[in-house]
Amino acid sequence: MDRLLRAAGWCGLAFLLVLGLLAALPRAVRDELPDAVIGGVVIVLGALGARRVARRPR
Numbered sequence: 001m002d003r004l005l006r007a008a009g010w011c012g013l014a015f016l017l018v019l020g021l022l023a024a025l026p027r028a029v030r031d032e033l034p035d036a037v038i039g040g041v042v043i044v045l046g047a048l049g050a051r052r053v054a055r056r057p058r
Helices: 002-024 027-032 035-054
Strands: none
């Protein structure tokens, strides 16, 4: 259960990170980015975070 909560936390952190980066971009760039690109970035960062949590200790 602890790993699941950590993975959810990493996914949430990735989501907030992407939103923050998106807010920092100029308006013209934001308008040109399709929603699928933004969603893809959130999924990739969330998967990387979940992978990091799911790794077994060495």
